[in-house]
Amino acid sequence: MEIISLKNCSQLIEFSKFSSHHLIPTPKLKYFFVISLLLIQLNINSQTPRETRAVWVSTNYKLDWPPPTYDEIIQKxxxxxxxxxxxxxNLNTIYFQVRSNGTVLFKSSLELFSPYITGEIGKFGGYDPLEFAVQEAHKRGIEIHAVVNTMRVFSGNDNSTKNNPLHITQIHPEWAYTKLDDKSIWLNPGIPAVREYLIELIDEIVQNYDVDGIQxxxxxxxENQINDNSLLNEKSQNESTEDWRRNNITKFISHLNQKIKVxxxxxxLGVTPIGIYKSIPNGRGxxxxxxxxxxxxxxxQLGIIDYAVPQIYWDAKTNPKFDVxxxxxxxxxxxKNIIIGIxxxxxxxxxxxxxxINITRALNASGMAFFKYKNIEQKRFYSFEDKALPTEMPWIENIPKLAELNLASNFINNKILLNFKIDRKLKTDNGYFALYECDNFQINSNKNLIKVFPNYIxxxxxxxxHPNKINYYYSAIQYDQLWNGTxxxxxxxxxxxxxxxxxENSIEVYNNPVLLKNGNTSVLLIYxxxxEEITLYSNKGNNTNSLLSKHFLKKGYNEIYLNYDLLKYNNAIINFLKDNRSVSLQ
Structure with missing residues (x-):
C-alpha cells in the first residue's frame, strides 16, 4: 500500500482493485443472487415494511410465458x-396462471396437460412447470399463488383443445353452456357435480405443490347470454334466479375453502373479481x-376467502375512477386483504x-397487483426502491414460539461471510430468513431489508x-410461509x-481527510x-474558485465517492462550513 503525503496531512492510498459485489455459492448455497447495496440508502423504521407487490404471469395464449418454442431449456x-x-x-408475489381453456400446467389426474410445453395437448414434458415455478420463486424469497381459470373452460379459436375427447366439455357436455357471442364455454356452478369436480381439481394442487395460495x-x-338451464341444477323454489346464481358461487368457495384448509x-385462498362490486358515483360500469x-x-364477510384482488383496470381521471x-x-x-389490481x-x-401505487398506499390497501408481466417488464418502479414483505394474514394461524436466531460473521478472502444459527426444532418449515443492513450497532437502529431467501440456506x-464505509452492520429475522416473524x-x-x-488506524491527525484512488474514481475518507456540510472547489487562482460538489457528513467516519477525479485539479479545496476551516489538497 503506497501512501503519498499531501498538504495538511491528507493522504492518497491506491487500492489495487475493488472487489466485485455479488454472492458466491457455498456448499450450503446452491444458487447465487445479486445484492445492490446503494451508496445512498433509504432509512426505514426498524419494523419491516409490509406491502403485497404482485404481478400476474399469464400463460393463457402464452401472453407472458412460455415463449414461442417447445425447447424446454429455453422455456425454463x-x-x-x-x-x-x-x-x-422488489416485487414479492407472483400470481402464476396454471389453468386455462380446460388444460393445466401441473400433473393432474383430472385434466389434460396444456399443449404450450410440448406442442401436444395431454403430453407431459420433461419438467413440471408449476413445480419449477414454485422452486424458483421461493429461492428468491417470492411468494407464488396458483391462478385457476375457474368457470370459463374455453375461449379463442384453438378448437383442437375443446374437441379433444378428454377435454372436460367432451366428457361432461351436460356441465357446460356456451356464450353465444364469442363461443366461449363455461361450467355451470349450479350443478353440484361441477362444484365437486372443481374442488377436487384445485385440491390436487394444494396436495402436491408447495404453493403459497390459490387464486x-x-x-x-x-356477463350475458347465460344458458344455464339444466335438469341437474340444484335450486330452491324460494330463490330468485339471481340469488340462486350468487349462492352457487358462494357455496363453491365455501366448500373449497373448507377442503383445502384441511x-x-x-x-x-383469494379471488380476482370484477373491479366494480356495485356501481357508485364516479364508479359505474x-x-x-x-x-x-x-x-x-x-x-x-363470511371469511371464506383470505384476500381479493379486484380488477380496477381504469385510470384516476375518468368514470369509473381508480381512486373511487x-x-x-x-x-x-x-x-381481509384487499390487493388492488392495476x-x-x-x-x-x-x-x-x-x-x-401512491393512491393504494394512501387508502391503506394491502398492496397492489399488476396485469400483466409483459406490460411492466421494462418498467422501473420508483415507489419500490426499498424491499418489503407481503402483508400478513394473522387470522390463518397462531404465531408459534419465537426462536432465537444468532448471526455469526467473518471477513475472509475479501468476502463477507454470514452464518445463520437457529435451533433445528424451531426452524420454520418452508420459511425464510430476511437479511437487513443496519445503520449502526444499536439494536433499535434503522435497518434496510436487502435480501429474503429460504431458511434451508x-x-x-x-x-x-465500492465499500462506502469502514463498518457494516447486519441483522436477520426468520419468517414463516405466512410472513409471521418466527x-x-x-x-x-x-x-x-x-x-x-x-x-482509519493509520490516521494520526483526525481532522484531515484521506483520499483513496482507484482508476478514475476518487473516494474521500473524512472524520x-x-x-457537517462540506464543499469541494477547484482553485483556479486569483481567488476564483469553481464548485465541484457538496456533501453532508455524519458524526464519525464518512466515505464519500466522487464522480470525478479529484487529482486532476492541481489545487483542490475542502471547506468545512460549520467548523469554519479549509483543507487544501495540492
Whole structure:
C-alpha cells in the first residue's frame, strides 16, 4: 500500500482493485443472487415494511410465458429471467396462471396437460412447470399463488383443445353452456357435480405443490347470454334466479375453502373479481354483483376467502375512477386483504402507475397487483426502491414460539461471510430468513431489508464493490410461509472492511481527510466530530474558485465517492462550513 503525503496531512492510498459485489455459492448455497447495496440508502423504521407487490404471469395464449418454442431449456431460462427481473424490481408475489381453456400446467389426474410445453395437448414434458415455478420463486424469497381459470373452460379459436375427447366439455357436455357471442364455454356452478369436480381439481394442487395460495379467476358467470338451464341444477323454489346464481358461487368457495384448509391449513385462498362490486358515483360500469353474480363482499364477510384482488383496470381521471373504486373496496374489506389490481396493459394506466401505487398506499390497501408481466417488464418502479414483505394474514394461524436466531460473521478472502444459527426444532418449515443492513450497532437502529431467501440456506458470502464505509452492520429475522416473524431479531453482526480499517488506524491527525484512488474514481475518507456540510472547489487562482460538489457528513467516519477525479485539479479545496476551516489538497 503506497501512501503519498499531501498538504495538511491528507493522504492518497491506491487500492489495487475493488472487489466485485455479488454472492458466491457455498456448499450450503446452491444458487447465487445479486445484492445492490446503494451508496445512498433509504432509512426505514426498524419494523419491516409490509406491502403485497404482485404481478400476474399469464400463460393463457402464452401472453407472458412460455415463449414461442417447445425447447424446454429455453422455456425454463425464460421463466428464470422473469423471476430475476421481478426480484430486481422488489416485487414479492407472483400470481402464476396454471389453468386455462380446460388444460393445466401441473400433473393432474383430472385434466389434460396444456399443449404450450410440448406442442401436444395431454403430453407431459420433461419438467413440471408449476413445480419449477414454485422452486424458483421461493429461492428468491417470492411468494407464488396458483391462478385457476375457474368457470370459463374455453375461449379463442384453438378448437383442437375443446374437441379433444378428454377435454372436460367432451366428457361432461351436460356441465357446460356456451356464450353465444364469442363461443366461449363455461361450467355451470349450479350443478353440484361441477362444484365437486372443481374442488377436487384445485385440491390436487394444494396436495402436491408447495404453493403459497390459490387464486380463483373467472369465478363467476358469463356477463350475458347465460344458458344455464339444466335438469341437474340444484335450486330452491324460494330463490330468485339471481340469488340462486350468487349462492352457487358462494357455496363453491365455501366448500373449497373448507377442503383445502384441511389439506394445508396455511394455504391462502383469494379471488380476482370484477373491479366494480356495485356501481357508485364516479364508479359505474359492469357490476360483479348484478351482472356476473359475484358476491365478493359476502365472501369477505363470511371469511371464506383470505384476500381479493379486484380488477380496477381504469385510470384516476375518468368514470369509473381508480381512486373511487379503490376506496370502496378497502372500506368493505371486513378485515381481509384487499390487493388492488392495476391494469398496466392500458396506456392511460401505465402512464400514471406511480400515482396509482401512491393512491393504494394512501387508502391503506394491502398492496397492489399488476396485469400483466409483459406490460411492466421494462418498467422501473420508483415507489419500490426499498424491499418489503407481503402483508400478513394473522387470522390463518397462531404465531408459534419465537426462536432465537444468532448471526455469526467473518471477513475472509475479501468476502463477507454470514452464518445463520437457529435451533433445528424451531426452524420454520418452508420459511425464510430476511437479511437487513443496519445503520449502526444499536439494536433499535434503522435497518434496510436487502435480501429474503429460504431458511434451508444457513450460510452465505458476498463482497462489496465500492465499500462506502469502514463498518457494516447486519441483522436477520426468520419468517414463516405466512410472513409471521418466527424468531427474535438476531444480534447485530459487525464487519469491518480491513483495508479501510487499516487506513482509519493509520490516521494520526483526525481532522484531515484521506483520499483513496482507484482508476478514475476518487473516494474521500473524512472524520468529523459533528454533523457537517462540506464543499469541494477547484482553485483556479486569483481567488476564483469553481464548485465541484457538496456533501453532508455524519458524526464519525464518512466515505464519500466522487464522480470525478479529484487529482486532476492541481489545487483542490475542502471547506468545512460549520467548523469554519479549509483543507487544501495540492
Amino acid at each position: 431460462e425464460a421463466l428464470i429471467n422473469i423471476f430475476n427481473n421481478l426480484e430486481s424490481k 380463483l379467476d373467472f369465478i363467476r358467470y358469463s 389439506t394445508n391449513p396455511k394455504i391462502k 359492469m357490476e360483479g354483483f348484478s351482472n356476473v353474480f359475484q358476491d365478493t363482499r359476502k365472501w369477505l 373504486l379503490t376506496k370502496d373496496w378497502v372500506d368493505n374489506s371486513f378485515g 391494469g398496466a396493459y392500458k396506456s392511460e394506466v401505465i402512464n400514471e402507475i406511480e400515482r396509482q 444457513s450460510e452465505m458470502d458476498f463482497s462489496i464493490l 424468531s427474535t431479531e438476531s444480534n447485530i453482526a459487525k464487519i469491518s472492511i480491513p483495508k479501510l480499517k487499516l487506513i 468529523s466530530n459533528l454533523e
